[in-house]
Each structure stands twice: as C-alpha cells, then as structure tokens.
Amino acid sequence: MAKVNVYVTLKPELLDAQGKVVQGALENLGYTGIEGVRVGKIVEIEIADAAGNIEGKIDEICRKLLVNPNTEDYRFEIEKG
Amino acid sequence: MAKVNVYVTLKPELLDAQGKVVQGALENLGYTGIEGVRVGKIVEIEIADAAGNIEGKIDEICRKLLVNPNTEDYRFEIEKG
C-alpha cells in the first residue's frame, strides 16, 4: 500500500491566467503585499502494491498522463503504508 | 517574504469525477493496483510581508476565497524566506 501525492505546477515562465485572477481578487479583498499567485494541481494516487521500483512507475505515470511536459513541472512524494 | 502552499482537496465523501477519469485512464494504460485517484489544487502564494499572524491571514484567505467549504478541505504550509 502506498499513497502518492503528485504536485503539478505550471512552468514559471508561462502565463498563469488563473493565478492572476486569484491575485486580483485577493487585492480587491484588501490583502496587500501579495506578490504572486500560481495555481497548480495535486493528484493523490493510492496504489495497492508498493513493492518494486515504485518511484520509476510514478515518474512514468506523470510523464505519460498526469503532466504536460510542455507547460508543467512536477514533483511527487510517496508515503508507504 | 513568505511562500505559502495551499492544498485544496475534495472532501473524501464526495465523488471525484476527474479522479475517476484519471484512474480509468491509468487502468487503460495497463497500470494495475490503482485503488483510488483524487485530483485537487495547489495555490502558491508569495507574500512580501511575513510578519504578524500570517497563519491567521492565510486561513482567512482560504475560507473567503480559495476553498469552498461545502465541498473542499484544505491545509497549508508556510515557508518563510
């Protein structure tokens, strides 16, 4: 049993339209000093079998499906249970 | 200066349509033993001034804007710089 958290974020050089709107909304609410907001994704995966090269498998899953390498970066954590 | 990561996830009792689709896709790709997938959001906020009750401020921001308490849970990490 393993619980994997994959964190997917937009590459820093790309425009994050969503983050911009959230930042504007926070400013409108009166919060000052907000220098930047970026919105990304978490994908939490539960895997029955944590044996073997689970890092490699997760990395493969990220590249194949979860992450768009043209626009996104990723990192992940594995919590074996 | 502080960097805050807010993690927003769907309440566990709710059906996560997106997670289910990702899970199906993983199964189609031949990955076995995937017991569950849930997709959430990360909001990364950079704040100029990390003095004072920053935890309280972030918590307020979460409840006011970043999170829908009807459907979502959240947690956050603050990295003071």
Added chain:
Amino acid sequence: MKFGVVQFPGSNGDQDAYNAVCDVLKQPVEYIWHKSTAVDGFDCIIIPGGASYGDYLRPGAVASLSPVIDAIRGYADQGGRVIGIGNGFQILCEAGLLPGALMTNSNVRFKCSYISVRVENNFSDFSHKCTVGQTLSLPIEDYQGSYYCNADELKPLESENSILLRYCDKSGKVTYDANPNGSALNIAGILNEAGNVAGMMPHPERAVDDILGSADGVLILKSIAQRLD
C-alpha cells in the same frame, strides 16, 4: 417593473439576458456593474450566465466576493427577487444565497445541448406560468453543472418544495439517463427557503423563440414579469 442584469468582468450571458428582457418581456432593463451597490429600485435582478472571471479557481468564486453581490444579499433579505442562470447559479451558491455547490460534470467534459427539465414547483415567482410536471426544453452549457449539497440541506430542499427543475427525459420521467452531469436528485434548479431567490443551470433566456429550437424559456421569464404586475 424594472429588471437589472449584473455585469461582471468576463460574464458573457449578460447580453442574452438583457436582450431577452427587452425583446420578449418588453420591460425596462439596465445593466448593473459589479462594483455598484445601487440595487434598489429593481423588481428582479438577473445574475447572468457565462464565465465571470473566466470561471477561474471555481466558477462563481471570485464574482461572489464583489460589491454588487454584497448589495444583492441585502436586497434578497428584504424579499427582492433574484435569479441566477448558469454561472449566476454558481455565483449564488458560492455567495451562500443558495445552498449547495456546483461540481464538475460527471464525465469531466463541457456539455452544451438542449435538455428536458421537469417543473417541480409552480408556486414560485419563477414558475407559476408552468404546471407541475410540465417538461421544458432548455439549453445547458457548462463544465461544472453537477448540483451537490449535503444530506442535511437536501432534505429541506425536497420537503419545502424548493426544487424548481429536475432533468428528465422527453416524456417527463426523471431518470438516471436523463441526468446530463451527475446532479444530485437530477436537480437543475432550486429556490431559497423564502422562495425569492432562484438558481438554475439551464438557460431560459436563450430559449425564447421557436426559431431557436424552443420558446419554453418564455414561461419562466413571464412568470417573473407577471407576478410582479
């Protein structure tokens, strides 16, 4: 009898709603800018559909924090009539003016299509021109149209006749297959407890002429206008 149509940055259903009131109801109508708090003097306020603030973060989340929504909260407390359509429904839920939330469609895709809804309540200011059980053909267009609320809120919705519209098949049967997005109890539209605030995902303001595929939306618009007479 004066209608107001709220304009948020990026909301795009404002023109449809405005035109429908002009062309179909032939009533006076004015836009209300999102920064305005002057909402008195309107007999009904429409919060239109279509992607305020780009639907970013969660549809309706950012718009629900605007000054106009604060003002509308006070207006509604005093019995003022408010109808939120599509994104307007999402805004009202986000603002807490209606219970529940709208979640991502069960197939995780945007869906635009004419669907059928069954009228569940014809006592309201938004539906008294319909009969209970009547089927209306209306268009939906959303990515997050799946209505959800927790069990504690769902019961009163049902028992207090606060469900306005439910997705159904052409013959009016509320079935699993007729649910386009996974909404709880096939809910397509609801009322608040007092009955003066309504929200719905289908767009009555776009179905106002047979030439557009349906004129069933006129029943809802006329219900609002004529109750006010």
Added chain:
Amino acid sequence: MKINDEDTMSITDTKPIKPEVYKEMGLNDAEYKAITETLGRHPTYTEVGMYAVMWSEHCGYKYSRPILRLFKKYREAIDGAGLENAGIIDIGDGLGIAMKIESHNHPSAVEPFQSAATGVGGMLRDIFTMGARPIACLNSLRFGPLDDARNRYLFEQAVAGIGFYGNVVGVPTVGGEVYFDECYSGNCLVNAMALGVIRHDSVAYARADGPGNPVLIIGSHTGRDGIHGATFASVELSEESESKKSNVQMGDPFAESALIEATLEALETGYVVGIQDMGAAGITCSTCETSAKSDTGIRIDIRKVPVRETGMTPYEIMLSESQERMLAIVEKGKEDEIIAIFKKWEVPVEIIGEVTDDELVHVYDGDELVAQVPSKSLAEDAPTYDLEGREPDYLAGLNNYDLSGLAEPDDYNDVLMRLLEVPSIASKQWVYEQFDHTALGNTVVLPGSDAAVLRIRGLKKGIAVVTDCNGRYCYLDPFAGAQIAIAEAARNLACSGARPVGATDCLNFGNPEKPDGFWQFKRAVEGLAEACEFFDAPIVSGNVSLYNETPQMAIYPTPTIGMLGIIEDVNKRCSSEFKAAGDIVVLLSGVRFDEGESLPVCERESLGGSEYLNTIHGIVAGRPPALDMDREKRVHKALIKAISQGLIKSAHDCSDGGLAVALAESCIAGGLGADITISANCGPSAALFAETQSRVIVSVAAENLGLLREIVDECRVECTVMGTTGGEVMKITINDVEVVNVGVEELDSCWRNAIPGKMAETGVGC
C-alpha cells in the same frame, strides 16, 4: 526616452551578424544582404530578429504572395489600400460581416490544448480589431486515425482547447468539420474561424496616421512566450521542433473577453485612429504594418511595455507572441479618455510611443536606440520567390487507376453501417457538445445539420456559415478538389436556404520548396479563385499554412473553405432531418440524365476518391467526382427558391459516403425511416456510395411536389422522386432488388457511437 526631441539618434558601429545566427532565425544569405543594403549598415541583433519574423513565410508570404494574387479581392487590396485583419462582406442594411479563418497547425502538434485555444483567441481578435462584434466561431480539424493513442490525445486536447477558449469568451462555436486520415498523423490541422457583425460606417483600420499621435499597448503583459512562433510555423516539423516546445503561448479567454468589450467601447468614441491586434511577431508586426500603411513611422520605448518577467531583452519584447494584446494609435489629446475605458474594464494599457513622420520604426530601450528600420522594408518588402511547381509523378498512375475490376460487396447493409462508423462521416456530437453553440442566443440551426444558421437581432434576414474541404479529392486533383470545396460549401448553404456572399480560406499545404508541394498549392489556388467568383463567394480573407509535412509524409493538400450565405427570411431556414412521415423524398441533381433514367449516368470512375473506396477497398485512387459548376449553381438556385417559398421540409447534400449515407443521415436526424426506390445503370455500390456532385436530397409534402417541379424545371434541374418517409426502417431498392434494409435505430447507434466509442479507449489526462 527622448521621444519628443528631434530624433537625431541613429545606430552606428554595428558588426556583421554571423551567418549561423541569421540562418537559425530563418534568413538566407541573399536576404541578409538585402537587409544590409536597405539599412546601409549591418543590422543589430534585435533588427535581424525583426526582419526574420516579418520576412518568414508566415508573416511575409514570401512563397505564396505571387499565387494569392489570383484572388481578386486580395489583388485589389494589395494594389490599393492594403490588407486588413479580416475581410468584410456586405449583407445589406448598412451591415457587414467580418470573417476570417486561420491555422494553428504546427503548435497544435506539440501542445494541442493551448494552441487550439490561442487559435480561437487570435481569430476573435482579428474580428473585433475591425470594430466588429464577434458572433460566431467555427473550426476545421484534421487528425490521424483514432486507433492511435497519440492521435486521440491530440484530437481530445484540441477540441477541449477550442471549447475552453470559446466557451469562456462566450462566442458560440456553431459549426465546423472533423476528418481523420493517416496523412494528418504527424501533422494535424487545427483551423479556427470567426465572424463578427459590423456597421459599415464604423470599420476600424490597422493604420498609424498622424505624426505625434500616441501609441498604446493594450491587454496582457508581455512575456517570453511564443518568441519566433511565426518562424516555427514556416519550417517542417522535426525532432528539433521538440526543443522549441517551451515557446507555447498560453491563452487567457477571460482577458480576451474584457478586451473585446473595452476595445469595442473605445472604438465607439471615434478617437482611435488605428488599431492592430498582436498575433505573429507581436509588437514588431503591429508597429511596422500600421505605420507602413500610413506612410508614417513609429517610435516606441520597450521599457514602457508592461512585462511579465524581469530581464527581458529588446529582442524578446519585440518578438514575443504573448496573447491578448493590441496596439492602438489614438488621437493626440484624447488618450486619457481612451485609457479610462480600458481601465474601467481592468485591461492594462500603457502609452509606449508615438507616430513619427519619417517612415521608420524606432525602438528604444530607455535611452538607447536598439532598432531603427524602415517600416515598409519590414512590412512590404519581404522578398518573394517564384517557385517551381511540377505535377507529382505518382498522380497520373493514381488518376488512371483501373476501378473496373472492383468486386461488388455481398452485403450493402454492412457496407452502409461501416461507412456510418467512419469517424470522418460519423456524428460529430462528441465534438460540438463540448462547444457552447447557443451563446448569445442567436443560433437558429444548431450543429448537426449542413450549415449553421444565425439570426441577426433586429433583422428579418439571417446568415448561414459552413466550413468545407475534402482533402482526398485535392490530393487526387488539387484544382478539381478545390473547386469541389467551394461548390460543396455553397451547396451546404443552399440546403439551409442561403445564397453565398463571401468566403475565407485556409490553405494548408506541404513544403512549397518541393516542386510537388508548390504545384499542389498553385493548382488549388487556381481552382479556388475561379470557383469562388463563379459562385458569387469572393474570398475576402484567409491564411496560408505551408510545410505541413514530416519526413515521412505530407498532408493532403487541404484548402479549407469557410463560406457565408444570406437567407432573406430567417424564419424560412431549412435543416437536414426528415420532418414527418409520408413526405416525398426527392433527389435534386445537376447531373445530366439520360432519357428514361431516374439516376445519373454513373460509371465505375465516379467512385474515384470516395470514402467507399477508401474504407471498404483500402484504395485512394481515381479522379475526384466531376463538377459542372453551371449545373451545380442551378441546383442551388432551385433549392434556395423552393426553400424561400416554404415548399421544402428538409434538404441535405450528398457528400462523403454518397447517396446512401446522406439518406441515412436525414433518417437518423429525423428519427424516421424511408422507403426508397431507384433505378441505375451501374452496380449498386456506385449507385449507393459514389460521391457524385451537385446532388441534394429533399423532402416535401405530397401536395407541394407539383410546385417544386415547376421551380426545378424553370432552373433546369433534374428532379427524381425516390420514395417516401416513414416507418422505422430505411429501405433502398435498386432496379427492383432490395439492397438496403436497416432499422433507423441501428443506423443511429452506429453513427452516433463511433467517435465516443473510439475515444473511450483512452482516458482524459488532467
């Protein structure tokens, strides 16, 4: 920046640019030499970059310009007032429709979601920059077969991207087309089209008149995205393009929707002298094109440009293709009023310079002059090349392929169902349900019929729009295929009751530097130029996308046509589904009939280029079906007249899959069967599946048949009664033998589930 002083600064002491550097940017030695001659010195790095994009095929049309002159409106514009962002078509009542189609092919092969999205955004900007309010989008999409996971991914993401942008902006996507073929596997086509309504007296132009007038940059902040996108669009895709991936542009439809409202409001004031959106080559293109058109210059300080990142170089700022930006030239003294409008809509706006009278684009980086180039040399003097074209060697063999030995199939029901399941023919509901097609509340005929029909508020008349192109025909004969694209577009309009008034084209071709590729391009344009004038649908705008090939394969030549038509009374519009049981099914045909026959003379050859041949026999060969434009036009005339008199209940043209598929589509859409009897002097496969041109299936109430006959006689069109609608089965009897007998529900499920079924084989990424 001392922009108010006499501009005495000039650039001196420049060193030669290394050939590797300018070649990497896409310039050849002769072009570099021409630049040094124009400037009288070596260019700066920023200047070479500016020339490289402006002189790329994408911006400078260096290979295609001589050919595009075949289009009358293009020639007139180039020789006259200059080209504008979109063409305007008069629809009467003081109104025009601004319309344009454009490709986003190369970026889509790399990053389909964002590229498709920004394709839509760019098209919309071309429309509202003219002062027109966008009312509809369409698209034309081509991918490799869906059996391949990569193709499914590209298809799914491109569709989602188009939906994302259009749905959020709130402009309905009312139509389009989708084709699948192996030739698009490495090189998908994503063409986006948009149209808007405009009053003729309020058209805005891309000009920079009036020295001293302030120059404003409007919209999103400038980032490092998309630098050299135009150059990228002008090379073949290769491994190397993988490394250019990071120049994807991100679309922000929310920013666009505010930009639309703010721009239209600003234009209403009358104080905007000129305005140009920033597409390819960003600030470079908009500054040089507007000033070149007005015989003026522009002086800007790039430090005034709001940027997303620190440390951007002048080169990067001048070439950035960040989306949702515009350049505006405003009457001096009125800038505050204009700025206030953009501020109200929360759209960023800055004054970055002013118009000059010296016909130069001056670019300052603060106090330092980093580029100073004659506007016209950038905008108009891109060298053009007359390339050599040669008919491809394989073509004669394909055209003369002997089809006479083809065996007749055993089971026509089975063939029909297999054709209905071909994703290019099958229902496109999976696609168009992801697009908001009812936004703005004017869509009268929704996707799923032949052409989309829109009402225009306050008018009795309506408009119809469609996109069309059969790439396989163009491959077998680019001239004929291009003409059929125009004829079919016009025919689809006629089926809705509309007469064509104008067209736009997206010319998707392979590498023009190869003689085969150039020949295809030239022949297709010749075909289009002749046909569009013949059908009264002059091409008013368009776009060229070349180099659509990989080392393995070039795409079929694909000149996509977007066509606009007018319906005098929108209440009389017609759609394709059978409406009621007991109606008479009639075939209108422009094809010659022999004495005593009720179907056109058809030979084996008329199966040439057909979907039947492709799917059932695995052959792409023969000649595309013959087109007689005069006969075709007569069919349209008869149809439009009969529809305007309310005589016709449904009309659907025969295209891919032939008569049988067209009949099935009218049955499925109407949920009604039909009992059809025809006679033919050819094999049933040709009678059922040949894609003979100029044919339309209509249904009429029995009592109106006589009136219909009068109209068709007057127009000299063939009219054959084929049967009646009704029941739950579609039956076709040929020469007294029943060859097709299938339940409509079964046809429906084949046709409707084909694409969703294929797409279910994969899942969506997130």
